[in-house]
Each structure stands twice: as structure tokens, then as C-alpha cells.
Amino acid sequence: MIILIQCRDQVGLVAAISGVLAAEQLNIVSLREHVDKQANLFFMRVVAEQEREVEGLEQQLLRVLPSDAVVKVNPQPEKKIVVLVTKEYHCLADILIRDYFQSLGAQVQAVIGHYDTLEDICRRFDIPYHKIEAPSSARVLFEQQLEDLVEQYAPDYIVLAKFMRILSPEFVAKYPMRIINIHHSFLPAFAGAHPYKQAFERGVKLIGATAHFVTDQLDEGPIVSQQIIPVNHSATTADMVKAGKEIETAVLARGLRLVLEDRVFVYGNKTVVFD
Amino acid sequence: MIILIQCRDQVGLVAAISGVLAAEQLNIVSLREHVDKQANLFFMRVVAEQEREVEGLEQQLLRVLPSDAVVKVNPQPEKKIVVLVTKEYHCLADILIRDYFQSLGAQVQAVIGHYDTLEDICRRFDIPYHKIEAPSSARVLFEQQLEDLVEQYAPDYIVLAKFMRILSPEFVAKYPMRIINIHHSFLPAFAGAHPYKQAFERGVKLIGATAHFVTDQLDEGPIVSQQIIPVNHSATTADMVKAGKEIETAVLARGLRLVLEDRVFVYGNKTVVFD
């Protein structure tokens, strides 16, 4: 049994919560708690063992918590996700494999794209692939078709697996903290076009990737997971792109695992990750 | 305020503990809890904010906990350590620097060795250096002198900073889970003499280091911290030794920080590290 609680901080919260759990004879196996002092916010993730049926636990907890509390008891264990892609296969293929072998912690409902490139790999895994026909330039129309497709599947999360288009703030607002993106990063960052070319010209020694929730600030939403891969001077721009794909795949896989196992809280522009 | 609790697991522990804290108006800023189901053991580390004086908290907590409970309220913030060395300087020097700049989280009371090599660096930092005069071969005498020296300083922990001698089970038993060692490790491990030579001959690609508590099983006590550093075919045995020293220094520094910040619980042959 997993219990997630987020609310404003005050003295006695842990006592109140664990009192309810003890009264129900729930044994706490693992408990992670964090308070952001600046934001005055309290976050808790409890894994408990339950020997008998427990009823109304969410209500019981809400009763002892501040009015702004969000409580989730046993969040849906097998989430549904929809994956958005363009032409790059690396993240999608990794997701499809994990889905097929039931180690993703979610069920891939559908893949949606703008090209035919990745249709065949989806077909091989019996996953519906939908191609949006609206032209790239017609953003409103494009996003309307996208939304219609997404809504068919009522996903818990939308995963941008190298979806190389910018979603409008309106679209993003419909799925707050439910869209997860992956993008490469560098030390230092390179603003502007062709970041890999800039990174090559600067001779960077590390290529990074960041998995994050999408907000209306492009590529700047709350970070879930980050990691880097080393490169050296013998790497061409193409080699750096390749290395970037390896690390993007690994970081998105880890980010998705954390989100799908309900280990991530989001607030303001940051996350609490109980890993 | 830091509170550490270890006891056998049962339902209601968190409620009992946090009830006591709430009654004292202590606000829990960070709470880490872990239960080892196999060992049926409960571990908790609480960081709380205290607005007024609290008295007898340890007793209050013991009253609501199982009889085997070990409770520490505000463990001594600035520990005392004694460092044992042979001739290698890398770990000792790192410790002396951190001690000098008050970022170690402990005070180095003294350094004890069997050679003169590291006396000068200690002198430069005004740290007493004691040379044991007993010959290597006379273990009982050697350890008696060592113990006499250590006892002068009543340290919280003894750090073996490349102390290349094996301590007897009798000596180790006097400081249970209070002796911390660092040693190199490889993937795979190489038994027998000259592990770096073996690692070179096998062409290993990683050199590791492990910081651990010392038990009477040489190099096999509970692990606190581990990390690796990459090497390649161009590394000579000497280069690998050098790389090993870099990673030993970093791993011991991290291991010490975790122990000295009271983030490590030890039980059986393993640790819980709330980092």
C-alpha cells in the first residue's frame, strides 16, 4: 500500500498521519518525508503493509490534515500512457520494449506522431500508431487533432519521446504535470539553434539529458531525472548526437520509472523525488 | 535537532514517536524511515525544528518504544576522531585539510602511525602525531601501545586512512562499529597478493573503493560508501595505483561525512544510509 500526501507544513503532521495508520494496524515499511521550509510545504510517501481490508483511509487522513492536503491512497498501480514522437526512435523503442515485457510500470495505449517513420515499430508491438494529418504550420488544428487522439485513451501521462514540436500553453494547461519530456543538455548550455554543433565547436566533454515535466516555459519545467555521458575530442557532431541519444534513453527510462512508481511530487518549478 | 532510533519493528512505531514529538511541539523537517523486513528491524532519522527547550525527550521516546530500542537525541555534533596511517598520504591529507577548514564535521585529535613519513604534514596542521615504536612483528605489544594512545583521546571514531596492518579481533571488539576503513576494490575482485598487478594483467576498466566499518572479517565489514573511477589499457600498474588513491580519497571523504552527520545505521553486516 502506497500513501502520498502533500499539504502545507505544520507541527504534528507525521503524528496525525501515523496515528491514523496505526489505528488501522498498518505497518509502515518505508517512509520518506520532506519539508520545503521556504515554500512551507510538507511531502510524504509511505509504503505500508496491510493485513486486512482498510476502508475510507483517504477520508480519515484528510480529516486530520490541513485543508489544502492532497492525499492519494494506492494510486493506480498500472498507469496508462500515450507517447508522442517525431522520427527519432531511441526513446520510443525503449518504452515499447519495457511495455512489452511488462516492466514499464505502465501500459502504452498509443503512439502519436506526424510522420510514418515509427509506425512499423509500433505495429510490431501491436501498439496503435496515429499519424496527425494536420500540417505543421496549422498549430491550432494540429493540437486539436492531437487532443482528440489523446482523449480517446484517457492517459495518466503523456510522454514526449523526442517530440520535436513545441506545444502551446493552452495544450499544456490541459495536462498539468502530466506531460513528461526528455531533452539533451550541455555543460555549459548553448542557447540558440544547433546546440550539438555549438557543443562540438566548444569541445564539451560531457553530454547530458534531462527528463522533466512540461510547463508553458519550454524545456524549463520541474526536473525529474538528469544524467550525463562523457565524450572526447575524437567525437564528431554525429557521434555526439549518438551519445546524446544513449543518455536520453537512459534518463527518460529512469524518469518514467520514478513517476510511474509514484515517487515524484511536483510543486512550484521543482520536484521532490523519493527514490 | 537530530533524532536517531533503531529497534525491532512493530505496528505503530511512527505514530508513537511522532506523537511524542508533536506533544513537544517539535516540527519534523525531514524524516527517513526504513524497515528491514527480513531482520524485522526499524530505523528512523528525524530532523526537527525546536522552538523551545525540550527535556527528557530520550526518556519519553524510550517509554513508547520496544525494549531493545536505541535512541539518540542530538548526537554529539562535533565528533572526535583519531586517524591511523602507514605511509600513504592521500586520505590523511584530505582529512587534515577538512579538519583545518572546519568542514570535516569532526575534530582530528591525533594521528598514529608506525613510520615517520607523515609526521611532518601533521605538524604543519598542529595535529599530534604518535609513532608506535613496537616492532611490526610484536602484534600484542603493538596493539597495546596503539590502544594506550587511542584511549588518551577518547575518540568517537577511529579512521584507518590507509593503515596497512590487520587489527586483531580483540582490538576491533573494543571499538565495535567505531572503526572506519577504506580499501580499493575491483570488478571483479582479485584475491591474493598484488591486486593492482592482477587488475593490470586482466585489463580492468574500473577501479573502485569501499569505505566500511571494520569487523573481525578483514575488509568485509558493513559498507558505508563505494564509488569507481575509470581506467584504460594505457594505464600502467602505477597509474592504476594513482587512480585508486584518487577514488579512495573521495570515497573515504564521503563515507566519513555520512557517518559524522549521523546518517548511517549499522546492523548485521550491512548499513542503512539516509543520505
Next chain:
Amino acid sequence: MIILIQCRDQVGLVAAISGVLAAEQLNIVSLREHVDKQANLFFMRVVAEQEREVEGLEQQLLRVLPSDAVVKVNPQPEKKIVVLVTKEYHCLADILIRDYFQSLGAQVQAVIGHYDTLEDICRRFDIPYHKIEAPSSARVLFEQQLEDLVEQYAPDYIVLAKFMRILSPEFVAKYPMRIINIHHSFLPAFAGAHPYKQAFERGVKLIGATAHFVTDQLDEGPIVSQQIIPVNHSATTADMVKAGKEIETAVLARGLRLVLEDRVFVYGNKTVVFD
């Protein structure tokens, strides 16, 4: 154009080799050379640009090199591999994906196993899957069937993608330095059965993986690639197995890339990797 040279070391080898290349107007783009002084062996990998057809380069090079020289000019760019599996999917699936998207640097000819578990995933990628029918206990018969199957495909390399059986020295001797294996490793290593259980009981903080060539010393052949993944006390044995799979997949992928790009020389029990 890639040129690989291995021979006993002597003065003037680079001059002799590069003299031949210069006479043929080949421009050296990248050159890696290593001498193992103890073994008195010379290794070189050259990437050159060729503007016109060059004939008989291998013969020309052999003429100026010691009699034991092995020279490869433009080793076959797209190797053929056969993959051996048991029931674990993670390494196989990663290979199939890279094969399908033509980023493996090799063509998977077939997958061979002893169970039905992984047949379906192969079928989905149109890769032949062969099940060996001989019982596990009949090693000679088993390996005869295995060899017959492998020989149909004349692979450059045999990849053991979690092939949980020990191949006999006789079988291994038929494919010297052409069988690549992946296995998990720990710091420290755990001998005997159930290494993950031992690692859990010791509370290791890192899980490693090693990709290596198979020799008749089980799990002890020349190492191609190694890497680790961190774990902590909250990881169950099952979590550690899962983490081990992630790192095995990544390390085998990297090891295969290095071998398939002809960046690895093998001698004695070690490798030179020009990465």
C-alpha cells in the same frame, strides 16, 4: 578506411607503416598506437581517408612488419552475429532494437535458446529463433546442436545475451575471441551461489556489469567494457536484480559497439580498447 595492426614491438614500426600509407597518398585522420612493454606487443588502429583505389595494401604492410604481424585493412564493416539467450530479455531486446534501426553495426542472423520465452520477441523483428531441444544435462549433444545452428549462419561473433549456461572449453576453442559475454559484478565480488542475495546481505552500494570475451576460464576472459549503477539500502534483492539488468544492458551495448567498430584488440587475458 580502417587499418588494424598487431605484432611484436620493435623500433621503426610506425615509420614503416605510415611510410606505406603516405606512399599510397592515404591521409591519416586518426591514429591510436599502444605498446605493451611487458608483453612486447605493438597495437595500432588507423582511420585514413582514401581518395583513390588502393590495391594490395595489406600485402604491402605485411612486407614491412615483423613476421608475426596481423594486419586487417577495412575489416568487414557490417559484421554478422548470432545471439544466445536463456529467459532474460533485457540484453536481447536492446540488440534487436538496434539491429532493426540499423544502429548496431552488425546484422543479427539468428537467436538461439533453450526455452520458448524469447521466441515471440524475435518473431516480431523477423529474426529466426532456434530452440535447442537437447536436454540441459546432455552437454555434448546440446553443444553439438548449438554448433550446428551457429555454423548455418557463419557469424563473426557469438553474443551471450544472458546465456545462463557454461560452454565447454571445446566449444569455446572453436570461436576464440569471438564469443562475447555480459555478467554482473560487485564490489567486492561474491563467490558462490546467489551473488545478488549475498550483495543484498552485505548492503553493497554499487552493482556493476562486465562485458568480456569468453575463454575457458568462466567469466574471466579479457574485459571489453565495465560500468556500475548505484543502489541503496532500500533496494530489495529484486530491485538489485533489476538495477543489474539496466547496467548489463548498457555495458553490453557499449562493449558490442567497441568490438563491432573494430576498436578492440585482444591478447593474453586483456584488451586494448581504442575508444
Next chain:
Amino acid sequence: MIILIQCRDQVGLVAAISGVLAAEQLNIVSLREHVDKQANLFFMRVVAEQEREVEGLEQQLLRVLPSDAVVKVNPQPEKKIVVLVTKEYHCLADILIRDYFQSLGAQVQAVIGHYDTLEDICRRFDIPYHKIEAPSSARVLFEQQLEDLVEQYAPDYIVLAKFMRILSPEFVAKYPMRIINIHHSFLPAFAGAHPYKQAFERGVKLIGATAHFVTDQLDEGPIVSQQIIPVNHSATTADMVKAGKEIETAVLARGLRLVLEDRVFVYGNKTVVFD
């Protein structure tokens, strides 16, 4: 014997160079060569064994190379460095320790700063510490005093070990590719003031550090070495600063080793690092 060569690329360079070496009976132990095709530049680092005295090798090599060639034979093995600091001790202390134990590969001639904070640690290692008296605001005067001090020691390299001031392009131009700096970096980068505060507010999961040569583009010169350290949500801004110091120390140590072992070529805004 180490030989470094940089010149414009053309066919036959390796043959020409190695011909000269072979004629002198020099045995090449290790050779690294790299060509930047876009820049049409050739870089080579040779480690050779020399059995008898060799005279005029540099002249012999220059004779067979393009007119722009820069050749260094046995670059000075023990370089001289001057270290510039402000108040942070971590990088300086690491350098002083390595200097004291003769593992730096250079001799620290002096430390120069603007405060008294680090004078005592220098004194303990018998390293001259000079305090610049000119006020911060008087840049021209400040840099004149700095230059006068530096010039007393004729260092090969100037190391900015957390020197928190911006040097003028005029000053930098006097020591082209001879000033090495360390600074923290983030994924993504944060422009503007208080980057750690911004990183905290964004909840970054990695803190990086970059060692680079200083050009007149602040913090944007050719990169020598980079690495990261993980952090999590429980880290305060102060903890992140602390983690940043650990990784800065390690990255500067590695960057200095690479430069001092003559493994780094610089051109345009990038480096070739033969590590």
C-alpha cells in the same frame, strides 16, 4: 621522451615524423594522433623510449613538417605555477597538498589573493602568499600589481583556484592559453546572478564543474575537463554549494594533471585531450 606536434594537416605527416624518430632509433611506446578535418589541423603526442642521447630532434622534425608546425620535445617536466585565489579554500588546499607531496606535476611558486583568509594555509606549506593591496574597484591598478607579482615567478601557468574576479582582456592576452580556471556549471545553465539559488529553485539533480583555459570570453574558453556530482531535493542551497566545491576540486585536479602532463592541445575555442 614526450614529443608534441601541432600543424596544418597534410598527407604523409605521420610517416615524416616517425621516419625521423626511427632514424634516431627512438621506440614509440604510445602515440596519439588526431586530425580536425574542419579546421584542417593535425595534433600528435608521442611517448618514446630513448636509449642514447638524441640531438637536435626538434630541428629535424621542423624540417619535415609544414611551416606552421609547433614542435615540443620533452616539454619542461616540472612546470611552475602561480595560484590566484579569493576566499574559498577547497581548490587551493588540494593543490597545496599535491604540491607538498610532489604529485602535482608542477611546483607552486606563489599564491596571490586579495584577502587574508588563505594566507595561513600557504604559510603552513611554506608557499609565499601575496596580498594585492589595490582596491577591487581600481582594476587597472589591481591588474598591474597582479602582473608585477606574477612576473616575479615566471610561471608556466596561472591557476585561478576560485579567483572570483574577472580579468581584463588585456591581462588575459598576456598569458594566452596559460590561465586555467574552474567554475561550476549546471544542467541547464543559469544565466545571471546567484546560479546556485536558481539551481535550487529549479531542483536540479546534477551539479557540474568545468576546468577551462581563460580567454577574453568570460567562462567560455576551451574546456579541459568536466564532471558532475548528483544532488537531490533534500539539498539546501548551502548543500549544493558544498557539493559544487567537491566537484570543482576534483575537476580542477584532473584538468591540471592533463595540462601539466602535456596531454592538452588548444586551438580555436576547443581542446584535444590525449588522456
